[in-house]
Amino acid sequence: MVYVQTEYMWGHAMKYSTQIKPISYLKAHAAEVVRELAEQRKPLVITQNGEAKVVIQDVATYEETQEILALLKVLALGNRQIEEGRVVVAKDVFKRLRKKKASGD
Numbered sequence: 731m732v733y734v735q736t737e738y739m740w741g742h743a744m745k746y747s748t749q750i751k752p753i754s755y756l757k758a759h760a761a762e763v764v765r766e767l768a769e770q771r772k773p774l775v776i777t778q779n780g781e782a783k784v785v786i787q788d789v790a791t792y793e794e795t796q797e798i799l800a801l802l803k804v805l806a807l808g809n810r811q812i813e814e815g816r817v818v819v820a821k822d823v824f825k826r827l828r829k830k831k832a833s834g835d
Contacts, residue, residue: 750775
């Protein structure tokens with residue numbers, strides 16, 4: 731199975747077809763794989779019996795991905811609230827906050 735999907739990630743195009751290794755390679759070269767993942771910051775697809783089974787990546791890239799997903803969720807929630815009409819004019823929010831501050835709450 732060969733993957734030729736290209737994704738734009740952290741400023742460069744990524745071709746998964748160059749990042750596929752069998753699980754036997756991972757077992758035999760674990761330290762090298764870990765070093766390369768940290769240096770190159772490209773995910774590695776691991777196959778078992780010719781099928782893609784897992785994707786591994788360095789921790790920094792994983793954390794960045796999680797942050798991006800969290801931001802996308804916030805944006806999606808905001809868009810949903812706008813679509814549902816659940817919005818408040820910023821001027822009104824600031825007025826309310828000034829009143830709260832003035833009253834000492």
